[in-house]
Amino acid sequence: MHPAYSVILFTTASGAGYGLLFWMALAETFGVLPGGRALSLAALTFSLALITLGLLASTLHLGRPERAIGALSQWRTSWLSREGVAAVATYVPAGLLGLSWLIYLHNDLFHLVAALAAAGAAITVYCTGMIYGSLRTIRQWNTPLVPLFYLAAAASTGALLFGLIYSLFGYSTPLLEFLLLCLVAVSGAVKLTYWRQCDADKGQYTAEMATGLGAWGKVRPLDPPHTMPNFVMREMGYQVGRKHAQKLRRLVVLFLFAGPMLALALSALTGAGVFFWYLLAFLMTVVGIVTERWLFFAEAEHVSMLYYGAERA
Amino acid sequence: MTTLPQTTEKKLGLVIDLDICVGCQACATSCKEWNTGGYSAPLSDHDPYGGDPSGAWLNRIHSYELGEGAAGRTVHFPRSCLHCEEPACVTVCPTGASYKREEDGIVLVNPDTCIGCKLCSWACPYGAREYDYDDGVMKKCTLCVDRIYNETLEEEDRVPACVRACPTGARAFGDLGDPDSEVSKNVAAREGFNLLEEFGYKPTNKYLPPRMKTSAHVSPEPARKSAPVSAGNGSMVEKLFAWADQKLSR
Ligand code: SF4
Numbered sequence: 001m002h003p004a005y006s007v008i009l010f011t012t013a014s015g016a017g018y019g020l021l022f023w024m025a026l027a028e029t030f031g032v033l034p035g036g037r038a039l040s041l042a043a044l045t046f047s048l049a050l051i052t053l054g055l056l057a058s059t060l061h062l063g064r065p066e067r068a069i070g071a072l073s074q075w076r077t078s079w080l081s082r083e084g085v086a087a088v089a090t091y092v093p094a095g096l097l098g099l100s101w102l103i104y105l106h107n108d109l110f111h112l113v114a115a116l117a118a119a120g121a122a123i124t125v126y127c128t129g130m131i132y133g134s135l136r137t138i139r140q141w142n143t144p145l146v147p148l149f150y151l152a153a154a155a156s157t158g159a160l161l162f163g164l165i166y167s168l169f170g171y172s173t174p175l176l177e178f179l180l181l182c183l184v185a186v187s188g189a190v191k192l193t194y195w196r197q198c199d200a201d202k203g204q205y206t207a208e209m210a211t212g213l214g215a216w217g218k219v220r221p222l223d224p225p226h227t228m229p230n231f232v233m234r235e236m237g238y239q240v241g242r243k244h245a246q247k248l249r250r251l252v253v254l255f256l257f258a259g260p261m262l263a264l265a266l267s268a269l270t271g272a273g274v275f276f277w278y279l280l281a282f283l284m285t286v287v288g289i290v291t292e293r294w295l296f297f298a299e300a301e302h303v304s305m306l307y308y309g310a311e312r313a
Numbered sequence: 314m315t316t317l318p319q320t321t322e323k324k325l326g327l328v329i330d331l332d333i334c335v336g337c338q339a340c341a342t343s344c345k346e347w348n349t350g351g352y353s354a355p356l357s358d359h360d361p362y363g364g365d366p367s368g369a370w371l372n373r374i375h376s377y378e379l380g381e382g383a384a385g386r387t388v389h390f391p392r393s394c395l396h397c398e399e400p401a402c403v404t405v406c407p408t409g410a411s412y413k414r415e416e417d418g419i420v421l422v423n424p425d426t427c428i429g430c431k432l433c434s435w436a437c438p439y440g441a442r443e444y445d446y447d448d449g450v451m452k453k454c455t456l457c458v459d460r461i462y463n464e465t466l467e468e469e470d471r472v473p474a475c476v477r478a479c480p481t482g483a484r485a486f487g488d489l490g491d492p493d494s495e496v497s498k499n500v501a502a503r504e505g506f507n508l509l510e511e512f513g514y515k516p517t518n519k520y521l522p523p524r525m526k527t528s529a530h531v532s533p534e535p536a537r538k539s540a541p542v543s544a545g546n547g548s549m550v551e552k553l554f555a556w557a558d559q560k561l562s563r
């Protein structure tokens with residue numbers, strides 16, 4: 001599948017934003033969010049900015065962005081529509097949470113609001129994962145591991161951002177770093193399992209099934225229907241990245257998982273320069289997550305390519 | 314609405330005879346010609362006469378080779394939207410622009426509400442939807458919804474443009490939900506089949522298989538004669554030898 005840069009930016013930026021929102025709101029729900037109101041407000045604004053940036057980027061790949069509001073209507077069947085509804089709805093408790101910090105309005109009700117914001121963030125990311133996970137036409141996507149990894153990636157990139165911001169203001173404990181390390185390890189384990197599953201599945205559909213002509217023997221393309229690639233081939237038959245896939249996967253393992261884990265471990269163990277360890281971990285994560293998302297698209301194979309010479313899909 | 318209808322009154326669709334199709338592309342060009350001015354107009358092209366032409370077409374004709382050696386054959390294979398009964402190209406659409414009509418089962422895109430997110434094209438296993446980069450919306454076969462009910466056209470023209478254009482009669486149009494229709498009877502008689510049946514979208518369009526080669530006895534080729542010696546450099550002596558060779562080989 002063709003990796004659209006706007007979609008990569010959207011899923012990674014808003015994923016991290018929702019992750020940050022989730023951890024802050026969760027901490028607030030249990031009344032353990034460190035720092036003062038100003039810091040909370042600043043961090044929340046940052047998370048909403050990331051989310052909004054991502055959502056705006058996602059409208060860039062639409063042919064008719066001015067009609068985007070219509071995408072909120074079909075939540076009964078469409079995961080894309082559900083994602084839109086969840087994203088818009090999450091602004092409400094997130095905004096109220098900000099308001100409560102701004103005007104120092106605080107009572108038990110706001111624990112509930114915080115819980116709603118955390119739930120909204122998680123649901124939105126799950127919907128994003130399901131847009132891909134529900135497509136049976138792409139076997140690399142049609143697995144529960146896809147929404148699971150979207151959740152794990154948002155949780156770990158958001159948590160790193162949380163650690164980075166709060167460590168800048170001196171709030172950090174080795175315990176948090178250790179928990180974060182575990183979170184990154186979990187998302188790494190999900191991704192490795194996912195790759196193993198993808199590599200084992202060579203595809204259950206064949207060119208013979210696609211054409212219904214298996215009784216005559218092997219089906220081979222003779223003349224293409226058009227002299228140059230059409231939309232279907234460009235969008236569904238993207239192959240540029242496949243030959244570098246192994247190299248890029250190693251880069252993801254290094255930058256998204258191993259590197260940040262090492263930085264977090266060193267931070268927890270030495271207890272010195274915590275912010276810089278976080279910054280290092282975060283910068284590596286940015287490179288890692290963008291590469292991971294690019295690969296997620298580039299490695300995905302679409303069933304329609306059976307008509308264009310693919311033997312299995 | 315992207316919720317699929319439980320049933321449709323009719324199941325209008327095409328039946329394509331792979332035994333007859335000669336791959337002439339008449340249906341594809343006729344489709345383009347009608348539809349670039351019809352329901353989903355325009356069907357934009359980019360660089361149509363240059364080195365890298367591309368554009369939105371609703372019908373594509375592949376040619377495949379099947380089998381090996383004497384048993385092998387060439388099949389021309391038109392591919393367009395199959396107006397499936399349970400297609401996710403409809404249910405994934407966030408706007409409701411992609412829908413299946415309750416009255417006749419035609420799957421359409423509403424060009425006024427489509428946002429061009431392309432998700433429906435990802436959900437189609439048949440590669441039947443093509444995005445129009447200029448118009449910013451998705452394009453697909455409409456089963457010529459603007460011809461088949463069009464009373465300003467002659468009766469004989471109220472069929473999809475591809476069916477009307479096919480010079481060999483490889484394409485037929487009708488109600489595949491009615492077991493007594495011409496198309497249904499032909500599908501039953503010829504053992505028509507679904508493309509990628511295993512995927513489960515239940516296509517309405519059917520394909521008729523190429524006929525198996527007959528096993529009738531074919532008379533053996535006459536014994537081969539060795540090629541006559543050429544007349545060499547053209548001298549009298551060479552011509553004499555060539556003549557003698559010919560006579561002796563009889
Ligand atoms: S062929 Fe593709 S576009 Fe047409 S109805 Fe079936 S899934 Fe949808």
Ligand code: SF4
Pocket residue numbers: 405406407408409410411422423426427428429430431432433434450451
């Ligand atoms: S491209 Fe248009 S028709 Fe297709 S899913 Fe998106 S909004 Fe619906």
